[in-house]
Amino acid sequence: MQITDTAAIVTGGASGLGGATAKALAERGARVFALDLAGSIEKAGQVDGVTYVETDVTDGDQVRAAVEQAAGSGVPLRTVVNCAGIGPSARVLSKKGPHDLDLFRKVVEVNLIGTFNVLTVSAEAIAATEPLDDGARGIVVNTASVAAFDGQIGQIAYSASKGGVVGLTLPAARDLASHGIRVVTIAPGIIDTPMLATVSDEFRAGLASGVPFPKRLGRADEYAALALSIIDQDYLNGEVIRLDGSLRMAPR
Numbered sequence: 001m002q003i004t005d006t007a008a009i010v011t012g013g014a015s016g017l018g019g020a021t022a023k024a025l026a027e028r029g030a031r032v033f034a035l036d037l038a039g040s041i042e043k044a045g046q047v048d049g050v051t052y053v054e055t056d057v058t059d060g061d062q063v064r065a066a067v068e069q070a071a072g073s074g075v076p077l078r079t080v081v082n083c084a085g086i087g088p089s090a091r092v093l094s095k096k097g098p099h100d101l102d103l104f105r106k107v108v109e110v111n112l113i114g115t116f117n118v119l120t121v122s123a124e125a126i127a128a129t130e131p132l133d134d135g136a137r138g139i140v141v142n143t144a145s146v147a148a149f150d151g152q153i154g155q156i157a158y159s160a161s162k163g164g165v166v167g168l169t170l171p172a173a174r175d176l177a178s179h180g181i182r183v184v185t186i187a188p189g190i191i192d193t194p195m196l197a198t199v200s201d202e203f204r205a206g207l208a209s210g211v212p213f214p215k216r217l218g219r220a221d222e223y224a225a226l227a228l229s230i231i232d233q234d235y236l237n238g239e240v241i242r243l244d245g246s247l248r249m250a251p252r
Contacts, residue, residue, distance in 0.1 A: 001136055001231055004029030007070045007077040011035045011057050011084035011118055014044035016193035017143065018083030020220035021227050022050050028228065030079065033070040035063075035118075057084045057114030063121050071125040078129070078138040080122040081227055085111045085143065085161075089154035104157040111161035112168075115142050119172060119183070127179040136234060137180035141227050142169065144187040146242060150249035162187075166240050173238030182237040184230050189244025191218040211245040218243060 008025045012018035013034025022034040026049030035055035036044070044052060055066045071077045086107060090099050119140050126138035144165040151159030165185060173183040190196075190207050196217070208216045226243055230236055 001078060001132070001139060001234055003079065003228070003231060005031075005075050006079065007031045007033065007073045007075050008079035008081070009033050009035060009067065009070050009077070009118070009122060010081045011055070011114070012040075013050070013083065014040040014052060016083065017188070017191065017220050017223045018081070019044065020224040021081050021083060023047050024221070024224040024228055025079065025081075026050050031070075031073050031075055033066065033073075035066050036084070057082075057118055058109050060117060060121070063117050067118075067121045067125050071128075076129040076138075077122070077125050079231055080118060080126075080138070080140045082115045082118055082140070082142045084114055084118075087155075087158045090157065091154050092156055099156065104160075107157035108161045108164070111158070112164040115165055116168065119168075123176055123179065123181055126181055127176075131180050134234070135180045136182075139182040139184065139231055140172070140176075141230055142183070142185040144169075144185050144240060146187055146189045146244050146247060146249060148187060152249050153252045169240055170238045177237075182234075184236055184238070185240045186223065186226055186230070187240055187242045187244070188223055189218055189242070189247040191220060191223060191243075193220055210250070211247045214245055216245075218245065 008030040010018045010022040013022040014036035022032045026032045032050045034050050034052050038054050041052045053066045055062045092099050131137050142165050145162040147155050147159045148162040148166045169185040
């Protein structure tokens with residue numbers, strides 16, 4: 001699908017996976033709208049072709065306003081990449097007691113409901129565009145995690161939320177097929193993003209050593225490259241693709 005002279009939305013677009021994807025889409029000629037929280041946008045550098053829009057993905061009104069901004073940019077909205085997410089850690093039972101219900105709810109709200117919110121509102125806008133010659137109108141790329149399949153100790157909320165993203169992929173693709181909208185999910189492994197910026201080099205080396213090959217952490221630009229490849233491959237739909245160096249997570 002053509003990227004040049006189209007609009008694209010990237011959530012979590014101020015840094016990490018989203019930041020790399022927003023930059024890559026802009027370099028391919030897209031008019032990119034990077035949705036993120038104010039604090040993240042303040043830390044982001046300016047990127048040619050990228051407009052930052054303060055948006056909480058769990059807020060229906062804010063998401064609708066951001067989608068309307070992208071859809072009204074003068075070029076058709078064709079691409080949405082959902083990268084916004086959080087990953088706090090907590091066990092079902094710990095020395096502090098049972099897992100906090102509000103924390104579990106928050107993780108699911110951001111990672112799963114936020115993804116669903118952006119997907120549905122964006123799909124409505126994409127469905128209103130003129131179809132291409134083959135009937136295609138656009139694509140939504142979501143972000144799950146290998147934790148959806150191999151959740152570690154302390155990842156119950158994160159794994160549940162990302163498992164939900166995996167689960168909605170095929171039915172969403174089937175629901176939107178009649179509108180010419182594809183839905184594909186990427187499940188990254190251990191990617192070197194700002195989430196890992198606070199850990200020691202020793203800990204990072206330990207994470208990298210567990211990856212079969214290449215024996216290193218993944219890079220955000222590799223996620224972005226896969227996202228663009230998915231956009232390019234029109235026959236790829238309703239699938240979850242692991243980007244993890246064949247990593248299978250141990251219990252801890």
